Amino acid sequence: MESDRYKRGLDKLREIDREQGERVVASLSDIAPDFATYLIEFPFGDVYSRPGLDLKSRELATVAALTAMANAAPQLKVHIHGAMNVGASRQEILEVIIPMAVYAGGPTALNGLFAARDVFQRTRSDLVFLVVIRLVQKASSASH
Amino acid sequence: MESDRYKRGLDKLREIDREQGERVVASLSDIAPDFATYLIEFPFGDVYSRPGLDLKSRELATVAALTAMANAAPQLKVHIHGAMNVGASRQEILEVIIPMAVYAGGPTALNGLFAARDVFQRTRSDLVFLVVIRLVQKASSASH
Amino acid sequence: MESDRYKRGLDKLREIDREQGERVVASLSDIAPDFATYLIEFPFGDVYSRPGLDLKSRELATVAALTAMANAAPQLKVHIHGAMNVGASRQEILEVIIPMAVYAGGPTALNGLFAARDVFQRTRSDLVFLVVIRLVQKASSASH
Amino acid sequence: MESDRYKRGLDKLREIDREQGERVVASLSDIAPDFATYLIEFPFGDVYSRPGLDLKSRELATVAALTAMANAAPQLKVHIHGAMNVGASRQEILEVIIPMAVYAGGPTALNGLFAARDVFQRTRSDLVFLVVIRLVQKASSASH
Amino acid sequence: MESDRYKRGLDKLREIDREQGERVVASLSDIAPDFATYLIEFPFGDVYSRPGLDLKSRELATVAALTAMANAAPQLKVHIHGAMNVGASRQEILEVIIPMAVYAGGPTALNGLFAARDVFQRTRSDLVFLVVIRLVQKASSASH
């Protein structure tokens, strides 16, 4: 039986990044499915669902922290992507990564910028891919 | 001769936290005055003066990062105070510290909360002190 | 209304360290009572209540990790105390701190040992204090 | 001439993980053979050979610490493998990695789980490989 | 318009490692060219240009620190290469990496040594490549 926290967490996670969220949950299904439940319940069902700060500000703070900690590159990329999904511009993302040179050092900020570039490029190709798909679908439906 | 970056940095630092900024600069005057200059020029003259993100969002991201890094308690307190000076509410500050339990662990978030409480209490006593001073001044000027 | 997780967590926390647990919860009551609830629900209600590993082994692993991370001295002391409460001997505690010299460096292990000494000494004085109290009570009740 | 510490250390390292140990020593032979000697003498000859805690508990504490530090992925995998070699079950390994979400954050525990999955899968394929080899040998010797 | 700090920084960066420096600057041109400017101005124009310590000692201290921090492998390699460019021998580089086993733990020092081996091997192949190129050029010019 799914708890209310789980449902609320899953909704919140989908709001931030449906695809990445589902990928992480799936990746844990064979080894530690309980952990996937925790990941949805506590961070997303409890913490991200709190009132008092909008989702975009939450994600920007997370991108800053993960850049500064410099020990979780895959999760940093997930949250750069998530920040964009909830309304952060590329410029705003860069503006929380660059100051980490001040707080966590130049190499750390540099690696944060490279993570952002990876996400931006992937997002751009996804976009191109999506546009092509839609054009093909349109052409295909038009030809019928 | 002061550089433009220095002047711009000093203005920005004063906008964030005049008193704390001057205290740090003074504390370095005997051992490494050059370092005080760097601290004003690079973080405040270069980075914090960038367009593209408002000061409050910058300070909230910094509070999140310093909480998560958990290695610079005095500077975390300075920036909690700075965040309040540029418009962040206590609630907003708590809302970037609490999620660090998710990204950097419970003890780290807990110690961030204790830093916030210290700053909040100090700020509250400062306020009471200020109000008392003003009442005394008022009474004093009224009696003349 | 208290959740089941909260009740289970509070029981588990009391099993590990009743006094310290209550102190942490109380210390958060004015600033972030929600966070105290999370601290009881997720770590103690969810994680520590899992089957598959006894409490003593869990606490020893936690002491090793907090020593190695070297960023949360107060919480390290809480868990050294907790480990003793759930059956770890002083020797066993030292045997998970000392190897951190190998994994996290000598200074880190040294500071872990100093934390352990603080806890051991406090525990010893508590014990002496308790024995004295009981002798006094005995003498007192004997004299009636 | 080999010191007693070296001999004792090599025995201990072989008890934990013969193959991985020899691989690390070999990998250092061209660049810093002295360092390989230190790695055997201090961690394994001095520390792991101490009485007062069994090898399995030592390895579980090490897996917890390396997960939490999140800065040495290859060595974390070596010690997950080592823990299994000295008697830790997969479940017990997961039970020291999962709580690191509490102490070092979710991303860190997640990356620890992925490291464990890599080791478990490799171990499983090794096992399948071994079984196949033995069946082939058996069949081969039977056919003679 | 280039600042004096930029020119001085670029000169210093080229003195340490012309090729790597230009590669980093180029890699930032599309995403954050301002950050490339900061990287040249503050670290190289301000800090590395300070009197009071020779470049080789500066680079050796940097290699020690980046090894110990264990969170920026690509930049560690850049500075191992840079240390060699400003006069540090391979032996001297190993002598600042190996002691990090004492201060930051064995895995961290081990990963530092592997980074050094990568740089040494690359440098050696570059050298062989260079010698071959020159021999070919010589032979080629001799044949005319």
Place this chain on the structure above:
Amino acid sequence: MESDRYKRGLDKLREIDREQGERVVASLSDIAPDFATYLIEFPFGDVYSRPGLDLKSRELATVAALTAMANAAPQLKVHIHGAMNVGASRQEILEVIIPMAVYAGGPTALNGLFAARDVFQRTRSDLVFLVVIRLVQKASSASH
């Protein structure tokens, strides 16, 4: 029986900082005397006794690394003092701490500078104290 490594380590430790070294060993005598032995044997008997780099360069690299790691303030102070004992000037010590702003962030370098100031001030008072003592002794012996 003392090992050769122990004797060699104790000599080296005394060369770097007799008083601090003896204080650390004494502080461990009640809780983990074995650990004091390791601290003398491995870091000082093995690592610091290696040829290939002078003691002053070793200590400067250590000061840089401990500043950057930002998790062992007492040991940082010991090594700032040790660096001075083996010939590093105050200027040279500042010149390995200040660049850590580049690699580990401003707060970290700032806290390193404050540690240096503590040591410099203490050393200065020790010196004044010593001079006074000698003048008193001289006056005292002159008066006889």
